[in-house]
Amino acid sequence: MSEASNHPAKLVLYVAGETPKSLAAIRNLEKICSEHLGGKYTVEVIDLKKQPQLAREHGIVAIPTLVKELPVPIRKIIGDLSDTQKVLVHLSVEE
Amino acid sequence: MTVVSLVSALSRDELEARLYEAEETLRAIREGEIDAVVIKGGATEQVFTLEGGGHSYRTFMEAMDIGAAAFDADGQLLYANQALCKLLDRPAGELSGQALLGVLDAVNQTTFRRLLTQALKERQSAEIHLRIGDTDRSFLLTGAPIDFGVVNGVAITFTDISEREQTAAARESERLARSVLASANEAVIVCDRAGIVTHINAAAERICAETPVGKQFEQAIELTFADAAELMTGADIVAMAAGGTPVQGLEAAVTTSSTDVTDVLISAAPLIVSGDRTQGCVVTLINLSQRKAAERRQALLMGELDHRVKNTLAMVLAISARTASHERTIEDFQKSFSGRIQALAATHTLLSNASWENLQIKDVLSVELAPYATLSSGRISMEGLDIPVDSKTAVSLGLVFHELTTNAVKYGALSTRSGKLSVRRIGLVEDGALLIEWEESGGPLVTPPTSSGFGQTLISRSLGSGSNGGTRLEFRPTGVLCQISIPKYGHFHT
Numbered sequence: 286m287s288e289a290s291n292h293p294a295k296l297v298l299y300v301a302g303e304t305p306k307s308l309a310a311i312r313n314l315e316k317i318c319s320e321h322l323g324g325k326y327t328v329e330v331i332d333l334k335k336q337p338q339l340a341r342e343h344g345i346v347a348i349p350t351l352v353k354e355l356p357v358p359i360r361k362i363i364g365d366l367s368d369t370q371k372v373l374v375h376l377s378v379e380e
Numbered sequence: 381m382t383v384v385s386l387v388s389a390l391s392r393d394e395l396e397a398r399l400y401e402a403e404e405t406l407r408a409i410r411e412g413e414i415d416a417v418v419i420k421g422g423a424t425e426q427v428f429t430l431e432g433g434g435h436s437y438r439t440f441m442e443a444m445d446i447g448a449a450a451f452d453a454d455g456q457l458l459y460a461n462q463a464l465c466k467l468l469d470r471p472a473g474e475l476s477g478q479a480l481l482g483v484l485d486a487v488n489q490t491t492f493r494r495l496l497t498q499a500l501k502e503r504q505s506a507e508i509h510l511r512i513g514d515t516d517r518s519f520l521l522t523g524a525p526i527d528f529g530v531v532n533g534v535a536i537t538f539t540d541i542s543e544r545e546q547t548a549a550a551r552e553s554e555r556l557a558r559s560v561l562a563s564a565n566e567a568v569i570v571c572d573r574a575g576i577v578t579h580i581n582a583a584a585e586r587i588c589a590e591t592p593v594g595k596q597f598e599q600a601i602e603l604t605f606a607d608a609a610e611l612m613t614g615a616d617i618v619a620m621a622a623g624g625t626p627v628q629g630l631e632a633a634v635t636t637s638s639t640d641v642t643d644v645l646i647s648a649a650p651l652i653v654s655g656d657r658t659q660g661c662v663v664t665l666i667n668l669s670q671r672k673a674a675e676r677r678q679a680l681l682m683g684e685l686d687h688r689v690k691n692t693l694a695m696v697l698a699i700s701a702r703t704a705s706h707e708r709t710i711e712d713f714q715k716s717f718s719g720r721i722q723a724l725a726a727t728h729t730l731l732s733n734a735s736w737e738n739l740q741i742k743d744v745l746s747v748e749l750a751p752y753a754t755l756s757s758g759r760i761s762m763e764g765l766d767i768p769v770d771s772k773t774a775v776s777l778g779l780v781f782h783e784l785t786t787n788a789v790k791y792g793a794l795s796t797r798s799g800k801l802s803v804r805r806i807g808l809v810e811d812g813a814l815l816i817e818w819e820e821s822g823g824p825l826v827t828p829p830t831s832s833g834f835g836q837t838l839i840s841r842s843l844g845s846g847s848n849g850g851t852r853l854e855f856r857p858t859g860v861l862c863q864i865s866i867p868k869y870g871h872f873h874t
Contacts, residue, residue: 301416301427303459303476305452305531312456333418337425340418347405348416348427358397363404364413 294326295355296376301348302334306365310349313366321373412531447519447538449480452531455496464538467519469512484510492521499523499534507541517542567644567665570651571597573658575618584665587636587644597663602635603646614646621648621661631668643672688771692728695775696721699838706833719786720779720838723748727778731771739774741765741816741871745803748781752794759793764805767814773870776842780851783835784818784862792820792860799823799859812868820859828855843867 298314300307311330318326331339333348343352343361353360353376362375408414416429438459441448447464451457460475468475468483481489488508498504503524510517519538526535561568567584569592571577577592577600584601585592592600598614605612617627627648634644645666650658699720707713726747730739742765746753749760769777785794793799799822806815820826829836839851843866854861 301429304415304429305458305528305533306413306415308456308458309452309454312454333416333425333427337418337427340425340427345418347408347414348418349414358393360397361401361404363401364408364411367413 295329295353296326297329297331297343297352297354299331299333299340299343299345299348299350299352302332304348307349309365309367310351313369313372314351317366317369317372321369322376326376415531441535444537447540448535449475449538450526450528450533450535451496452528452533453500455493455534458528458533467538467540468510484508495521495523495536496534499536500525500532515542518545564664567667569597569600569663569665570660571618571622571663572660573622575615575622578660587634587641587665587667601665603632603644604635605630605632617646617648618661618663621650621663622658624650624658626650634665641667641669643668692724692775695724699724702837716786716835720782723778723782724775727775730778731774738768739771741767741769741777741866744769744774744777745781748778748785749801752785752789759799760801760803762803765803765816767805768872769866770870770872773843773866776870777864777866780839780842780862780864783839784860787835787860788820788823791824792826793823794820796823806863809865814866814871816864816866818860818862818864820861823859826855826857826859843870 296314298310300310314328318324318328333340333345340346343350343354343359345352347363349363349365351362351366351372353362360375362372366372414430416427418425418427420426438450441450441459441461444461445463447461447467449457449460449464457476457478457480460480462472465472465475468480470479470483481492484492488510491506491508495504495506503522505520505522508519508521510519518541520541521536521538523534523536526533561570561579561581564581565583567587568579568581569577569584569588570579575597577588577595577597580588580592580600588601589595589599596615597618601614603614612630614632617630620627627646630646632644632646634641636642645668646663647666648661648663651660651662653659700717703717703720704713707716727744730743730747734743742762745762745765753760788794788799788801793801799820802817802819802821804817804819806817809815836853839853839862843850843864850865852863852865
């Protein structure tokens with residue numbers, strides 16, 4: 286992952302307040318980060334309930350959605366992130 | 381931009397990515413992995429949650445007075461209402477994620493997790509205990525399954541049962557205290573700060589006035605302090621203890637209708653129920669009556685013993701002096717003196733065995749005649765001598781019988797095989813004196829002695845002289861006759 290060393294890896298999680306799935310997605314992402322990603326990513330959580338206009342940037346339709354912003358290309362993982370393997374596969378696409 | 385122009389403007393990779401995203405979105409919606417969507421309305425975006433009617437559970441929970449929280453199927457806290465935050469003394473909104481579990485210790489966490497698991501299927505209750513601030517609190521938790529729209533979860537209500545438990549504990553504690561009070565052997569009286577009796581146990585009821593509860597202590601029980609009758613009263617003791625100064629081990633006499641309690645050992649301690657404030661005092665009274673009676677009896681016996689020892693020593697000195705003046709040789713003296721001292725000792729043995737009481741004339745005589753009774757079987761008769769005498773009379777009679785027996789064995793009826801001895805009660809004579817008679821017969825011919833020996837003196841003087849008591853000794857040729865008169869107060873003849 287040579288690009289990763291030049292660009293900071295960044296994940297953005299879009300949630301809708303404290304809906305059960307939003308909370309589940311936050312919890313699952315925290316778990317995946319600590320257990321598998323070892324601090325390689327910076328994570329930003331955006332509450333679209335408070336700032337719905339931010340959905341536009343990544344064309345978010347369904348919540349929760351995790352967006353791998355960097356390194357490019359951008360990838361979206363839709364859902365509560367309960368399938369850890371699937372999340373890891375998507376995040377490792379470029380590796 | 382038409383679809384054709386949009387497609388032509390995007391690369392194949394981008395198109396594939398968009399298609400994948402659309403399929404993923406549909407899949408996530410179908411599988412219930414999302415619960416909100418963004419809808420573009422004009423120039424702005426709006427977020428709609430898919431919690432359906434379930435969203436109103438928050439509004440509903442917020443309206444509840446009791447603490448309530450919602451958890452998802454994984455036990456993650458979804459929402460805690462204001463009432464619960466207040467109950468657990470946490471700022472509103474702070475109870476999120478694991479914060480609620482964080483306030484529980486390991487044991488209560490286990491209980492809580494078990495409740496969460498079980499309540500997913502059916503309604504369940506459990507109790508948890510935790511410390512909030514400085515107080516220990518108990519909560520009854522009731523969990524039930526709840527449908528939040530796209531997910532299932534558990535709603536749990538928190539009911540504070542600390543007060544109920546504290547009331548139950550206080551009631552149990554009071555019941556225990558009453559049992560302790562009732563079971564105590566010692567008399568226990570509890571007074572309030574004003575010295576008024578509030579509680580009393582059964583042992584105390586026996587020595588108190590009627591219905592002591594509600595009365596002043598000194599009216600409930602009448603105490604006299606032997607060492608400081610004028611200086612101290614029961615009220616002083618209660619006032620001292622209620623003021624915080626314990627009083628220990630004072631002896632007092634108690635005036636009561638109960639005859640078995642006359643003396644008590646009184647102690648009083650401050651009654652502290654909670655905090656440092658004295659609520660009154662607890663007075664305990666230990667029954668000393670038996671011990672005091674024993675002490676009095678012992679003192680009496682010590683005095684009596686002292687008196688008797690002095691009398692006995694005086695008597696021994698007199699016997700020694702008089703025996704010495706009548707006997708010619710050392711051997712004679714030794715024999716007579718020993719015999720007399722042994723007679724004294726025998727009577728004393730009898731007296732001490734009978735605790736110096738209830739000795740009968742028959743007993744005193746029997747012990748003197750014992751060495752000869754078996755040899756003289758059938759020759760000695762006693763009649764009507766079951767008469768109690770006092771100790772002084774017993775000692776005198778012992779000496780008289782000793783001299784008469786010695787004389788009879790040496791010269792009289794008991795010196796031959798044919799002689800007979802009869803000792804019997806004659807009856808009451810003037811002034812209430814009791815007359816008994818010693819009569820020997822069938823022995824050798826008796827001639828009166830030419831000189832009066834000490835034995836004779838002892839016989840005639842032992843029981844005094846005059847109308848009330850004394851002896852009359854006759855040396856008849858057929859045998860010695862001795863009439864012994866016991867003064868009125870020396871015997872208990874009825």
